[in-house]
Amino acid sequence: MSTRDLVLVALFAAIIVALGLVPPFTLGFIPVPITAQSLGVMLAGCILGARRGAAAVLLVLLLVVIGLPVLSGGRGGLAVFVGPTAGYLAGWVAGAFVTGLIAERLVRETQPELAQFLGFLAAAIVGGIGVVYLFGIAWLSYSSGKAFMEIAMASLIFIPGDLIKAFIAMLAGRAVLAGYPLLPART
Amino acid sequence: MLTGLDIAGDTPLHRASARLKLILLFLAAVALFLVHSPWALAAAAIIAVGLYASTGIAPGEAVRRVRFVLFTVLLVAVANYIFHSLDDALAVLFRLGALVLLAAAVTATTTISAFMDEITRLLRPLERFGFVRAADVSLAVGLVLRFVPEILARYGDIREAHRARGLRVRPLGVLVPLIILTLKDADTIAMAIDARAFRRQ
Numbered sequence: 001m002s003t004r005d006l007v008l009v010a011l012f013a014a015i016i017v018a019l020g021l022v023p024p025f026t027l028g029f030i031p032v033p034i035t036a037q038s039l040g041v042m043l044a045g046c047i048l049g050a051r052r053g054a055a056a057v058l059l060v061l062l063l064v065v066i067g068l069p070v071l072s073g074g075r076g077g078l079a080v081f082v083g084p085t086a087g088y089l090a091g092w093v094a095g096a097f098v099t100g101l102i103a104e105r106l107v108r109e110t111q112p113e114l115a116q117f118l119g120f121l122a123a124a125i126v127g128g129i130g131v132v133y134l135f136g137i138a139w140l141s142y143s144s145g146k147a148f149m150e151i152a153m154a155s156l157i158f159i160p161g162d163l164i165k166a167f168i169a170m171l172a173g174r175a176v177l178a179g180y181p182l183l184p185a186r187t
Numbered sequence: 188m189l190t191g192l193d194i195a196g197d198t199p200l201h202r203a204s205a206r207l208k209l210i211l212l213f214l215a216a217v218a219l220f221l222v223h224s225p226w227a228l229a230a231a232a233i234i235a236v237g238l239y240a241s242t243g244i245a246p247g248e249a250v251r252r253v254r255f256v257l258f259t260v261l262l263v264a265v266a267n268y269i270f271h272s273l274d275d276a277l278a279v280l281f282r283l284g285a286l287v288l289l290a291a292a293v294t295a296t297t298t299i300s301a302f303m304d305e306i307t308r309l310l311r312p313l314e315r316f317g318f319v320r321a322a323d324v325s326l327a328v329g330l331v332l333r334f335v336p337e338i339l340a341r342y343g344d345i346r347e348a349h350r351a352r353g354l355r356v357r358p359l360g361v362l363v364p365l366i367i368l369t370l371k372d373a374d375t376i377a378m379a380i381d382a383r384a385f386r387r388q
Contacts, residue, residue, distance in 0.1 A: 003386060004377040006323055010330035011369050011376075017189075017331065018338040036358075047366065059327055066302035066328075067192040067294045075255055077192045077294030082216060082286040083256035084263045144263040145279040147270045151263060168359055175363040180371055 005052055008182065012048055012056035016040035017063070020072035037072050039165040041092045042128035045099025046120050046173030049184045054097035061089060087139025091132035099127025104186035109177065120173040124166035129159065189332055191299040192252065196243040200296040205305045208293045215289055219282045225274050228281035235288035242295040249291075256287045303328070326385060330376070338369055 001009075019036040044053035060070060069076035080086065106119030137155060141148035177183060200208070215231075222228055239249060260283040268276035307321040314321055345364050349356045380386065 001323070002377075003381050004373055006327060007330065007373045007377045007380065008370060010327040011334055011373055013327070014331045014334040014338050015366060015369055017335050018342060021339065043362075043366070047370075059331060062306070062324070063328065063331060066299050066306070067297065068189055068299065068332075069192060070189065073255065075252075077252065078212065078290035079253055079256050079287045079294065082283070082290045084259045084283060085256075140263075143279075143283060145267045145271070145275050147263070147267040147275070150270050151266050154266070168362070171359055172362050172366065175359075176366050176370075179363070180367045182370065 001052075001055075008048060009052050009055045009059060012040075012044055012053070013059040013063070016044065016056065016060050017070045020070060038088075038092070038128070038132065038162065039168060041096050041132070042099055042124040042166060042169035043172055045096040045101075045127055046103050046123060046169055046183070047176050048100065048182055049104050050097045050100030053100040054093050057092045057096040061093065064089075084140050084143050085136065086143075088132055088136035090139070091135030094135060095127045095129075095132040097127070098131045099123045100183075101186075102126055103173070104184055107173075107177065107183060108185060109181055113174070116174050116177065117170055120170040121166060124169040124173070125163070128166055128169065129162045133159075189335060192294050193298045194242055194244050194295045196296070198241055198243055198296065200238065200242055200292060203296075205297045205301040206308075208297060209305065212289055212293050216286055219286055222282070223278055225277035225281060228278055228285065232281040232285040232288070235285040235292070239288040239292040239295070242292050244295050252295075253287055253291050257284060260284055260287060320386075323386070326380070334369075338365065341365060341368060 016037055019040045041057055044056045047053070048056060063070045064076045064080060065078065067077050071080060080089065100123070102123035103120060106122060107116050111119075133155070137152045140155060141152055144151050219228065219231060222231070239253075244252075260280060263283070264276045264280035267279050303325060306324065310319060310321040310324060313319050342361065342365055345361050346356050349360060354360065
């Protein structure tokens with residue numbers, strides 16, 4: 001990793017931390033807060049690509065592990081990694097990677113606007129929602145005893161909110177690509 | 188602005204090495220998932236409460252730190268009670284509750300530098316294969332801590348710029364300039380790091 005890549009990763013991790021300081025809101029009776037931080041995960045992949053995007057998210061989680069309250073609502077420490085929602089955190093890393101992988105393959109700077117929008121939207125939905133939920137629900141089911149089907153179904157309530165975030169990630173990803181392109185191209 | 192979650196003190200947990208605490212936490216997690224009796228798990232939860240209290244953390248702060256995670260544990264337990272049995276609900280409640288409190292106790296008694304030392308040591312085998320450099324990880328952590336206040340100040344500036352022009356502050360209108368302005372600094376920062384030969388390549 002070049003020094004520039006290292007700095008980009010650190011700066012993006014700092015952006016994700018800053019997004020956590022915007023107050024979160026919890027939807028209904030479901031134990032997962034809607035935060036701008038999961039938007040940061042989609043953005044990391046869309047803007048920095050697979051490798052650097054996943055590294056930025058991993059760096060945020062490292063800060064959580066060493067005891068800095070950098071998750072939304074000032075949460076942090078090892079406790080969040082043993083709670084029922086820990087799987088979503090692990091899913092963030094894989095989610096940012098897959099988002100970046102898809103964006104790198106689908107999006108080109110020379111494409112028309114609409115193709116770029118669709119590429120980013122697909123990346124954010126598959127990586128930022130699909131992969132994150134895969135990890136999140138897997139751990140939720142394992143850790144939550146026998147009621148795993150019910151709990152897995154209940155967590156789907158967050159999908160609409162996450163679709164809105166994927167849409168924002170698409171718009172922001174395209175705007176950053178036009179203003180300051182960083183996304184590597186992959187064939 | 189960003190301060191760690193460790194509490195100054197000289198309790199047995201403070202004196203234990205970070206590695207020992209992490210290994211014990213891992214073993215406790217494995218053991219708690221192997222036990223299914225609610226009574227045994229309740230005993231474990233009581234021990235965990237005792238250990239967390241023994242760190243010398245102020246009661247209000249102790250509750251504030253774990254209340255969100257414990258709330259999610261409670262919801263999962265309630266779902267188990269509604270759809271299955273009280274025994275299942277209590278087992279989940281005490282198992283995850285104990286684990287959350289033990290983890291919080293480790294966090295409260297381990298300094299950031301002790302954690303970083305442990306992570307550096309864990310990275311050493313990876314370093315040998317050229318995957319990652321431990322010094323880079325510390326540098327990246329330092330950079331994040333340095334730039335979070337900067338980004339928050341910039342966030343405030345962009346919002347004010349919107350207001351001054353009578354524009355409504357929307358998430359996208361703030362997010363895009365914030366990201367572009369922040370990432371544009373990368374070249375200058377990278378040059379400054381290389382000019383000082385911090386990475387010694």
